Amino acid sequence: xxxxxxxxxxxxxxxxxxxxxxxxxxxxxxxxxxxxxxxxxxxxxxxxxxxxxxxxxxxxxxxxxxxxxxxxxxxxxxxxxxxxxxxxxxxxxxxxxxxxxxxxxxxxxxxxxxxxxxxxxxxxxxxxxxxxxxxxxxxxxxxxxxxxxxxxxxxxxxxxxxxxxxxxxxxxxxxxxxxxxxxxxxxxxxxxxxxxxxxxxxxxxxxxxxxxxxxxxxxxxxxxxxxxxxxxxxxxxxxxxxxxxxxxxxxxxxxxxxxxxxxxxxxxxxxxxxxxxxxxxxxxxxxxxxxxxxxxxxxxxxxxxxxxxxxxxxxxxxxxxxxxxxxxxxxxxxxxxxxxxxxxxxxxxxxxxxxxxxxxxxxxxxxxxxxxxxxxxxxxxxxxxxxxxxxxxxxxxxxxxxxxxxxxxxxxxxxxxxxxxxxxxxxxxxxxxxxxxxxxxxxxxxxxxxxxxxxxxxxxxxxxxxxxxx
Amino acid sequence: xxxxxxxxxxxxxxxxxxxxxxxxxxxxxxxxxxxxxxxxxxxxxxxxxxxxxxxxxxxxxxxxxxxxxxxxxxxxxxxxxxxxxxxxxxxxxxxxxxxxxxxxxxxxxxxxxxxxxxxxxxxxxxxxxxxxxxxxxxxxxxxxxxxxxxxxxxxxxxxxxxxxxxxxxxxxxxxxxxxxxxxxxxxxxxxxxxxxxxxxxxxxxxxxxxxxxxxxxxxxxxxxxxxxxxxxxxxxxxxxxxxxxxxxxxxxxxxxxxxxxxxxxxxxxxxxxxxxxxxxxxxxxxxxxxxxxxxxxxxxxxxxxxxxxxxxxxxxxxxxxxxxxxxxxxxxxxxxxxxxxxxxxxxxxxxxxxxxxxxxxxxxxxxxxxxxxxxxxxxxxxxxxxxxxxxxxxxxxxxxxxxxxxxxxxxxxxxxxxxxxxxxxxxxxxxxxxxxxxxxxxxxxxxxxxxxxxxxxxxxxxxxxxxxxx
Numbered sequence: 001x002x003x004x005x006x007x008x009x010x011x012x013x014x015x016x017x018x019x020x021x022x023x024x025x026x027x028x029x030x031x032x033x034x035x036x037x038x039x040x041x042x043x044x045x046x047x048x049x050x051x052x053x054x055x056x057x058x059x060x061x062x063x064x065x066x067x068x069x070x071x072x073x074x075x076x077x078x079x080x081x082x083x084x085x086x087x088x089x090x091x092x093x094x095x096x097x098x099x100x101x102x103x104x105x106x107x108x109x110x111x112x113x114x115x116x117x118x119x120x121x122x123x124x125x126x127x128x129x130x131x132x133x134x135x136x137x138x139x140x141x142x143x144x145x146x147x148x149x150x151x152x153x154x155x156x157x158x159x160x161x162x163x164x165x166x167x168x169x170x171x172x173x174x175x176x177x178x179x180x181x182x183x184x185x186x187x188x189x190x191x192x193x194x195x196x197x198x199x200x201x202x203x204x205x206x207x208x209x210x211x212x213x214x215x216x217x218x219x220x221x222x223x224x225x226x227x228x229x230x231x232x233x234x235x236x237x238x239x240x241x242x243x244x245x246x247x248x249x250x251x252x253x254x255x256x257x258x259x260x261x262x263x264x265x266x267x268x269x270x271x272x273x274x275x276x277x278x279x280x281x282x283x284x285x286x287x288x289x290x291x292x293x294x295x296x297x298x299x300x301x302x303x304x305x306x307x308x309x310x311x312x313x314x315x316x317x318x319x320x321x322x323x324x325x326x327x328x329x330x331x332x333x334x335x336x337x338x339x340x341x342x343x344x345x346x347x348x349x350x351x352x353x354x355x356x357x358x359x360x361x362x363x364x365x366x367x368x369x370x371x372x373x374x375x376x377x378x379x380x381x382x383x384x385x386x387x388x389x390x391x392x393x394x395x396x397x398x399x400x401x402x403x404x405x406x407x408x409x410x411x412x413x414x415x416x417x418x419x420x421x422x423x424x425x426x427x428x429x430x431x432x433x434x435x436x437x438x439x440x441x442x443x444x445x446x447x448x449x450x451x452x453x454x455x456x457x458x459x460x461x462x463x464x465x466x467x468x469x470x
Numbered sequence: 471x472x473x474x475x476x477x478x479x480x481x482x483x484x485x486x487x488x489x490x491x492x493x494x495x496x497x498x499x500x501x502x503x504x505x506x507x508x509x510x511x512x513x514x515x516x517x518x519x520x521x522x523x524x525x526x527x528x529x530x531x532x533x534x535x536x537x538x539x540x541x542x543x544x545x546x547x548x549x550x551x552x553x554x555x556x557x558x559x560x561x562x563x564x565x566x567x568x569x570x571x572x573x574x575x576x577x578x579x580x581x582x583x584x585x586x587x588x589x590x591x592x593x594x595x596x597x598x599x600x601x602x603x604x605x606x607x608x609x610x611x612x613x614x615x616x617x618x619x620x621x622x623x624x625x626x627x628x629x630x631x632x633x634x635x636x637x638x639x640x641x642x643x644x645x646x647x648x649x650x651x652x653x654x655x656x657x658x659x660x661x662x663x664x665x666x667x668x669x670x671x672x673x674x675x676x677x678x679x680x681x682x683x684x685x686x687x688x689x690x691x692x693x694x695x696x697x698x699x700x701x702x703x704x705x706x707x708x709x710x711x712x713x714x715x716x717x718x719x720x721x722x723x724x725x726x727x728x729x730x731x732x733x734x735x736x737x738x739x740x741x742x743x744x745x746x747x748x749x750x751x752x753x754x755x756x757x758x759x760x761x762x763x764x765x766x767x768x769x770x771x772x773x774x775x776x777x778x779x780x781x782x783x784x785x786x787x788x789x790x791x792x793x794x795x796x797x798x799x800x801x802x803x804x805x806x807x808x809x810x811x812x813x814x815x816x817x818x819x820x821x822x823x824x825x826x827x828x829x830x831x832x833x834x835x836x837x838x839x840x841x842x843x844x845x846x847x848x849x850x851x852x853x854x855x856x857x858x859x860x861x862x863x864x865x866x867x868x869x870x871x872x873x874x875x876x877x878x879x880x881x882x883x884x885x886x887x888x889x890x891x892x893x894x895x896x897x898x899x900x901x902x903x904x905x906x907x908x909x910x911x912x913x914x915x916x917x918x919x920x921x922x923x924x925x926x927x928x929x930x931x932x933x934x935x936x937x938x939x940x
Contacts, residue, residue, distance in 0.1 A: 103817040104710055126714060150655045161664075162632065171802055175904035182815040184845035185620045185629055185885035187668050188893070188900045189927060190909050194631075194664040198657050215714030238573055242598060244685030345652040347573040375654035403660040415655035423658070430658045434645035440917060441662050445915035446908060457659060 001085050002042045002233075003425070006063055010045060010087075013055045015320060016094070016335070019047040029088040032080045034422060035137075035336045041068065041082035050168060050176060050207040057205065057451075058174035060087065067456045069201045069278075071111065071143030074135035076339055078201050079147065083455045090203065097121055103144035105213045106184045107226025109303035111142025111206055115149075117462040118211075127213040130157035132288040133416070134324050145206055148198030150416030152323070154250045155374035156282075158417065161197045168208035169196055172447040178420050182210060200418055201453035203446050217282035220314035221292045223309040224372055226273040230254070232303040233275040234350030237373045239298045240279075243344065245291050249280035250374030251323050254353070257330065257368040257381070264329035265322040267292035273305060277373065278323050280316075326370050327381070336392075340399055340407035343377045343415030355405045356380045363398040365391070403429065424459035471555050472512045480515060480557075483525045488516040488563070499558040502543035502550045502606075503894060505806045506856050507518035511538065512550035518563040520638060520646055520677040527675065527921075528644035530557065534926045539671045541581065541613030544929040546809055547890025548668050550619065553925045559611055559675065567591055568678070574652045575683045576635060581676055583613025585619075588681075590817045593760030600627035603886070615676055615707035618668030620886030622793070625844035626718045626752075627684075629886065630840035631667045638678035639666055642917040644717055652680060665912075670888055671923035675918050687752035690718070691762045692786035693779040695769040696743040700724070703745040704820030709768045710749075711816065715761050719750035720844030721793050724823070727800065727851070729836040734799035735792040743775060748793050749844065750786075796840050797851070804853035807864075810869055813847040815907050825875040826850045833868040835861070842923040873899065894929035 002010075002021070011019045017376050019045035020026070031038040036105060042065070045179050046052045055463050060067050066086025082088050095112030100122060107122055117130050133139055134149035139149070145167075166180035169192075180186055180193040196203055206301045227233040236249055253261065262269040270276070277299065280289045292309060298306045310316035331337040344352045356378070360367035368419040371378035379400055384395050387391065403413045413419075415424045428436055440458055443450075472491070487609055490496070491513035500886045501508040509815040512535070517523045530537050536556025544551050552558050565582030577592055577599065585606040590622060591600050595852045602621035603609055609619070615637075619628045626786035636650035639662075666673055697703040707720055723731065725744050732739040740746070747769065751761045762779060769777045780786035801807040814822045821837060826848070830837035852863050871898050873883045878908075883889075898906055910928055911921075 045658065071795075087917060101817075102712060104815045105711065148657045148661075154655055171904070171908060175907070177902065177905045179905070179907055181812055181880055181882060183882055183885065184624055184816070184883045185813055185842070185847045187618045187884050187886055187888050188882045189889060189897055189905070190669055190912060191631065191664045191667065193616075194661045194907070194909065197661065199660055203660075217717065241575065242572060273832075279645055284754070284757045284760070290754075341652055343655055345574045346654070347571075372655070377655045402844065410651055412651060412653055412656045412658045414657050415653065418657050427659055432643070432647065435647045435649070435659070435662070437645070438641060438647055438662065441915040442660060442665075442912055445911040470575045 003450060005080065006059060009059055010056060013052050014045055014047055020044045023212050029070065029082065030076055032078060032092055033336060034076050034078040034420070036269065037078035037081040037421060038082045039081055039086040040085065044088045044090060046092050048148055048180050050170065053205055054174045054176050056089070057172065060451050061172055061449055063350045064449050064451060065321065066451055067205070069142070069146065069205045070451050071140030072138045073271055074139040074267045075147055075418055075420065077144065077414070077418040077422040079418050079420035079456055081421065088374055090139065096208065100125055101182065107209050107213055108208065108210045109141050110208055111140060112341050113141045114155050115139050115144055122213055123216060126216045128216045129163065129211060129213055131160045131163060133284060134327060141209065142206055145197055145209055145423050146199065146201050149417045150372070150377065152372065153243045154372055155250055156246050161194055161220050163212045164209055165191055165212050166210035167193050167196055167206055169206055171202040171204045171465065172452050182254045183203060194285065200420060200456050202443060202457050206334065217286045220280060220282040221288050221309060221370070222280045222319055223292060223307060224319060225279065225304040226270055226306040227275045227278040227303065228273055229303060230275050230353050231350045233277055234353065236277060236299045236302040236304065237328050237349060238347060239302055240392040243294060243298060245294060247279050247281045248375065249278065250372070252276040252373035253278070253323065253370040254368060256366065257326055260333060260368060261326055261329045264332065265325055267324060270428065278319055278368050299339040308413045330368055330381050330383055333407060335380060336386040337378055338384060338395060338399070339381040340402065341377060341379050341415045341417045342402050342411060342413065343408050344411035345373070346374065347375045348411065349373055349376055350411060352378060356402055359398050359401045359443055360362065363394040365395050365398050367398070375415065376411065419457045421456060424457060427459065428459070472535060473802045476529060480526060482506055483522050484515055485516055488518070490514045499540065502545055502548060503806060504546050504548040504551065504890070507548035507891060508552040509551055509553045511558040512555050514558045514560060516560050516562050520640065523640045523675055523677050524646050525642045526691055526762065527642065528558065530921050531642055531644065531919055534919050534921060536674070536921055538923050539612070539616065539675045541610030542608045544609040545613065545617055545888055545890065546890040547884065547888040548794035549702050549778045549888050551891065553891060559830045561610065566679065566710035569594055571652065574787065576652050576680050577683055578678065579611050580678055581610060583609050583611045585609050585614055592683055593686060596686045598686040598774040599681060599683055601630045601633060604797060611679065612676055615679055616666055616669065616671050617888045620842070620847065622719045622721060622842065624842055625666055626716050631664055634663055634667050635677055635682050636680035637663050637666055637675055637676055639674040640934065641674045642919065642922050668754060669892060670926050672913060672927050673922060689755045689758050690750060690752040691758050691779060692750045693762060693777060694789060694847070695747045695749065695774040696740055696776040697745045697773065698743055698775055699773060700745050700823050701820045704823065705748055706747060706769045706774065707819060708817060708940050709772055710765055713764060713768060717749050717751045717761065717765065717844065718778055719748065720842070721748040722843035723748070723793065723796065723840040724838060726836065727796055727840040729798045730803060730838060731792050731796055733746050734802065737792055737793055739792060748789055763789045775809065787937055799851055800851050804855055806854045806856040807851060808854060808865060808869070809849055809851040809884045810872065811847060811849050811887045812881060812883065814844070814876050814879045816844065818879040818881065819843055819846055821849060821879060822876065824873055828870045833864040835865050835868050837868065845885065846881065889927045893927060894927060897927065899931065
């Protein structure tokens with residue numbers, strides 16, 4: 001698909017060492033963290049700066065070559081699987097923290113910076129970047145922005161979108177634009193910044209970002225509430241909010257997840273209860289103490305069988321780490337792990353968990369559920385085996401029903417994982433024909449030749465997952 | 471411009487009593503709060519529901535009739551002046567609070583609800599809607615969303631955009647779409663919600679919105695710091711943030727503004743100092759006490775000549791009201807008041823205020839400056855007389871230089887007032903040719919016949935304000 005002439009032009013931009021069309025090199029970038037999707041790119045390219053990105057894009061636009069920008073490929077929607085071939089564009093040279101501005105509380109980064117490195121760098125200056133996707137140890141900030149990553153601190157602090165103040169973006173025609181600024185307020189034209197956040201690389205290539213920081217919370221406390229009744233756990237979530245407390249974290253794990261996580265992490269998590277809530281609050285110590293005490297009371301009143309406040313930061317950290325390892329722990333069970341993120345209004349959590357369990361029973365599949373209860377953002381996860389086509393078909397049907405139920409409850413098909421290819425067939429359920437048409441019009445306006453991560457977000461057909469091998 | 475046949479079709483949708491093409495009716499809607507802009511619409515229409523809006527839009531799209539959606543017309547960018555005629559669409563029938571959802575912390579409203587009414591309604595339930603534009607007593611929430619209104623609480627709580635969770639929008643083709651939901655996390659497709667926020671009615675007509683609420687802060691304290699030196703005031707702002715305190719409000723008023731405000735409000739404001747900072751903090755009482763004390767120390771250290779904490783809510787309210795009345799007070803001075811909102815990164819406030827004063831001197835015009843110092847969002851305001859063409863020309867030149875300086879300092883031409891017609895000629899300074907082209911492509915994709923508030927945001931020519939009389 002890439003002619004020798006085009007290849008030579010691309011090499012002349014980035015240098016021979018930054019263009020790889022070897023079979024081995026292409027294989028490495030033929031898949032991401034999403035099971036069941038694999039497709040070879042034509043080449044992998046590593047630009048060294050924005051100008052090179054722009055030059056690459058211009059050539060791709062001229063020759064209709066797909067470009068898939070990719071961070072660490074940790075997304076779970078096949079968003080970086082190069083299903084239509086073309087170039088996978090990686091940011092190994094564009095991975096610097098450019099500036100931490102303590103006066104304006106911003107950090108300016110290149111897309112290849114690892115999210116946790118960014119978090120640690122700003123924490124060293126007493127500043128806080130709240131979005132904390134579970135993948136943060138390896139995922140890049142560019143990926144986070146393209147996917148609008150969430151995380152465990154979303155309830156109180158919001159998601160990646162809420163921290164992106166300015167972007168440098170290379171458009172499909174090669175134009176380099178800058179959106180926003182180090183500005184608390186800016187209404188000069190449409191909000192392109194937030195249009196690019198979460199656009200999954202389909203509208204342009206993000207080459208620089210300025211992110212908002214906040215002062216580091218002074219203290220933090222962690223507690224664990226155990227339940228023999230799912231509904232009691234869900235009621236506790238509602239009651240905490242109804243009592244006007246917004247904790248940093250309000251995580252839910254069901255019994256099957258607990259068992260697997262404990263087997264993996266071995267930190268003494270109870271495995272004989274139906275559900276746990278992992279709750280954290282941060283802020284000034286007086287407020288944290290008061291909120292934790294109040295939440296303890298609420299959980300007990302709502303029939304928690306036990307409530308335990310972590311006695312040390314080490315204990316709290318073990319709990320957090322256990323929660324963060326849920327996906328890895330579940331992934332040990334079977335060859336294939338399908339993790340979803342159906343999301344509902346917070347008030348509908350109990351109904352949603354109940355529906356997930358009924359669906360799992362109906363299709364005779366194992367589904368472990370955990371997730372961000374305070375956000376209504378659940379991760380029903382199915383350990384399965386992609387080689388067992390019969391079971392996979394049941395799994396697909398089960399998830400289809402789960403998505404339908406989420407929509408029915410006023411929810412969405414994806415809270416934080418993105419649409420990619422994986423969820424594209426269901427997008428119309430959430431947006432309607434008219435909503436999709438509006439989004440497609442925007443895509444077409446900014447990328448008329450459809451070179452920017454083609455095949456993502458918008459499905460070729462609806463109501464069926466598309467499993468592609470190329 | 472509207473034929474009799476089209477008029478009859480429009481009347482058949484909304485009823486005779488909701489269609490007004492009388493000279494008097496049209497005159498009332500020929501201008502908004504922006505000086506120097508006036509233009510007659512062909513008719514004023516008041517739909518009763520979303521379906522009627524959709525039917526109206528379809529007819530307008532068919533006949534290329536401009537539609538200007540309008541709340542209370544308090545915007546300061548001529549954003550609702552019907553410069554190309556057509557229909558002014560008003561929401562006097564669509565002005566209900568539809569639901570306050572205490573479990574999910576949301577409020578769902580129609581566009582015609584007055585912002586302060588919404589704030590009071592949710593406060594009665596112990597909930598808080600932070601955006602508080604100075605116009606909130608009369609401005610509508612629909613207008614707030616279209617303009618992405620800011621206000622005095624922006625530093626800590628953000629702007630309108632940060633509170634819009636879901637929208638119902640009628641597109642130019644008459645399609646009715648719903649974006650977002652009562653969802654803390656939702657990445658199903660592009661972020662259309664925030665694309666419509668601040669789009670000034672140029673992309674579609676917002677017919678319903680679900681807004682995020684937060685728990686009402688427990689307490690609030692207000693203080694006033696006086697300075698004989700502008701730079702000392704600016705340094706105090708920087709030092710407060712550098713000390714990791716984010717107050718709710720950090721307002722700046724210069725001496726000329728103080729004088730005028732005191733003459734109007736008569737609450738004993740000092741008029742013999744060069745600048746004051748009005749500072750508020752809210753939250754749990756322990757934290758508020760601590761922050762106020764710390765800020766007092768910082769202001770004193772930075773050479774405030776006096777720092778006074780309001781001793782009662784009545785005293786605090788008088789200070790807030792005085793600040794909110796700045797525009798009204800200034801408007802008494804001269805027949806015409808031009809208020810701008812050049813915005814810079816917080817660190818550049820001192821430079822910007824200095825530049826404004828130099829520019830005022832250079833062009834021999836009076837400019838009073840006040841604004842949201844914590845946001846870097848300043849309101850240089852010029853009392854003038856539109857009939858004095860010679861002076862107006864100097865005023866325009868002065869503001870042109872002020873915008874240029876804001877851009878030079880990494881700022882923007884408008885922080886919270888919008889582009890409209892007023893700022894359209896300068897938009898390219900902020901966005902560049904490429905940025906404008908990207909925005910125009912989106913506008914054209916969603917509104918190919920340019921019926922949605924045409925003539926706004928994008929200027930026909932750049933670098934000159936366009937004063938239009940029709």
